[in-house]
Amino acid sequence: MDADVDALVVGAGPAGSTVAARIATAGHSVVVVEEHPRVGFPVQCAGLVSQRVLDLAGSTSFVRTAVRGARVFGPSLESIAFRADEPRAFVIDRAGLDIYLADRAARAGAEIRTSTRFDAVEGESDHRLAVRLRGPDGEAVRVRPRLVVGADGVASGVARAFRLRRPVEVLPAFEAEFPVSPGDPEVVEVYLGRKFAPGLFGWWIPDGAGGARVGVAADADGTPARQYFDRLLEFLSRRFGAPLTRATSYLVSGIPIGALPRTHARRVLLVGDAAAQVKPLSGGGIFTGMRCAELAADVANQALARDDLSETSLAEYDRRWRSEFGEEFRRALYLRRLFTRLSDDDLDRVVRALQGAHLAATIVAFGDIDFPTHVARELLRESPGLLRLLPKAVGAWVSPGSYRAPELDFRSRRK
Ligand SMILES: Cc1cc2nc3c(=O)[nH]c(=O)nc-3n(C[C@H](O)[C@H](O)[C@H](O)COP(=O)(O)OP(=O)(O)OC[C@H]3O[C@@H](n4cnc5c(N)ncnc54)[C@H](O)[C@@H]3O)c2cc1C
Numbered sequence: 001m002d003a004d005v006d007a008l009v010v011g012a013g014p015a016g017s018t019v020a021a022r023i024a025t026a027g028h029s030v031v032v033v034e035e036h037p038r039v040g041f042p043v044q045c046a047g048l049v050s051q052r053v054l055d056l057a058g059s060t061s062f063v064r065t066a067v068r069g070a071r072v073f074g075p076s077l078e079s080i081a082f083r084a085d086e087p088r089a090f091v092i093d094r095a096g097l098d099i100y101l102a103d104r105a106a107r108a109g110a111e112i113r114t115s116t117r118f119d120a121v122e123g124e125s126d127h128r129l130a131v132r133l134r135g136p137d138g139e140a141v142r143v144r145p146r147l148v149v150g151a152d153g154v155a156s157g158v159a160r161a162f163r164l165r166r167p168v169e170v171l172p173a174f175e176a177e178f179p180v181s182p183g184d185p186e187v188v189e190v191y192l193g194r195k196f197a198p199g200l201f202g203w204w205i206p207d208g209a210g211g212a213r214v215g216v217a218a219d220a221d222g223t224p225a226r227q228y229f230d231r232l233l234e235f236l237s238r239r240f241g242a243p244l245t246r247a248t249s250y251l252v253s254g255i256p257i258g259a260l261p262r263t264h265a266r267r268v269l270l271v272g273d274a275a276a277q278v279k280p281l282s283g284g285g286i287f288t289g290m291r292c293a294e295l296a297a298d299v300a301n302q303a304l305a306r307d308d309l310s311e312t313s314l315a316e317y318d319r320r321w322r323s324e325f326g327e328e329f330r331r332a333l334y335l336r337r338l339f340t341r342l343s344d345d346d347l348d349r350v351v352r353a354l355q356g357a358h359l360a361a362t363i364v365a366f367g368d369i370d371f372p373t374h375v376a377r378e379l380l381r382e383s384p385g386l387l388r389l390l391p392k393a394v395g396a397w398v399s400p401g402s403y404r405a406p407e408l409d410f411r412s413r414r415k
Contacts, residue, residue, distance in 0.1 A: 015272025016151030065208025075193025168258030175215030
């Protein structure tokens with residue numbers, strides 16, 4: 001006999017476990033399936049998050065260390081740096097976050113099944129979908145959910161099964177963890193330019209235990225991300241005067257860029273990377289995925305209570321998350337397009353133009369890793385030199401408008 005369930009959540013990442021906890025808390029039955037044997041593994045993330053993630057999780061148990069500043073290197077290795085008095089971001093144990101959130105979902109009543117894959121949707125009858133899963137021994141297992149939530153990451157099989165369009169771009173990424181690394185333990189480093197990472201950037205992130213996470217995400221121009229990673233590693237070894245060796249883990253993954261035109265269909269919602277709810281300027285998706293998962297759960301709870309899981313009813317989810325993040329994503333995509341057109345010389349000029357102490361203070365005052373277009377706007381306003389380097393269209397972009405990033409209570413904000 002097939003098991004009836006209100007909601008089937010595919011994927012026990014941060015988005016899946018967040019949506020599952022909130023639907024279960026409302027009293028609906030929830031099954032979460034995770035294809036890997038252990039939630040949180042393999043880790044596929046640099047684990048740099050804002051205070052908002054800790055707030056959404058309601059815990060700091062997985063925080064490794066706080067970060068107060070950043071140094072951004074241009075292609076010719078000139079750099080800009082800023083440092084705040086208070087923590088601006090947190091380096092987390094990413095597996096720890098996933099495990100914590102899955103436990104929270106289980107405590108709320110969700111059933112978590114590991115080593116279980118979403119396979120296919122076989123049909124719909126009696127207000128339910130017929131879904132085929134693959135259990136731990138490869139056996140077919142059937143469930144009959146009223147709603148499926150695809151939280152299954154960048155390569156979402158749920159999105160494919162429901163013929164929902166995929167992201168505009170998927171940037172290949174390569175990262176390794178090193179148990180020992182010199183460098184400032186409170187500052188992240190970012191590397192720009194075609195040499196290190198065309199299309200996005202390379203990073204060095206202190207791990208809070210004397211080591212670092214080093215990675216790149218770069219345009220898929222045929223060159224494997226690994227090649228850019230090796231180049232960055234070579235540079236870091238020279239910079240620190242000691243080779244980075246004995247990597248404890250490697251990860252190869254992809255970052256979806258460009259939100260989908262639609263993240264719902266009849267009896268289905270997509271959340272997190274499956275919905276490409278990722279910040280286009282940084283590739284970070286934990287905060288946005290978790291927050292959109294909360295919104296998805298709220299819409300799901302109402303729809304389940306009314307037993308109206310039609311496309312029209314679930315369209316409310318698209319409306320809600322786009323009203324929170326749509327404008328930021330649109331602006332960030334615009335800036336990203338501009339960024340990808342800059343030559344290495346242009347990037348060096350931008351880095352030089354940002355080197356004034358006054359602009360560093362602006363970054364400290366307005367820098368917000370979840371809403372980066374806000375600080376970009378302030379910088380462009382304050383630095384006419386920068387504007388001269390960029391196309392005229394940017395002038396219109398910085399002109400006064402109603403859009404504002406949500407306040408974070410940075411004590412040193414100047415306005
Ligand atoms: C190199 C790299 C570094 C990153 N660094 C950061 C960072 O510092 N900060 C940040 O905010 N974001 C970062 N991100 C992005 C972040 O990792 C993602 O946005 C985030 O993990 C998305 O969460 P999610 O729950 O949507 O998906 P995921 O975390 O990808 O979880 C999806 C889950 O679904 C499971 N799954 C997939 N298919 C199936 C199936 N058919 N059946 C069952 N289970 C399935 C997977 O095993 C996985 O556990 C980084 C990404 C990469 C690639």
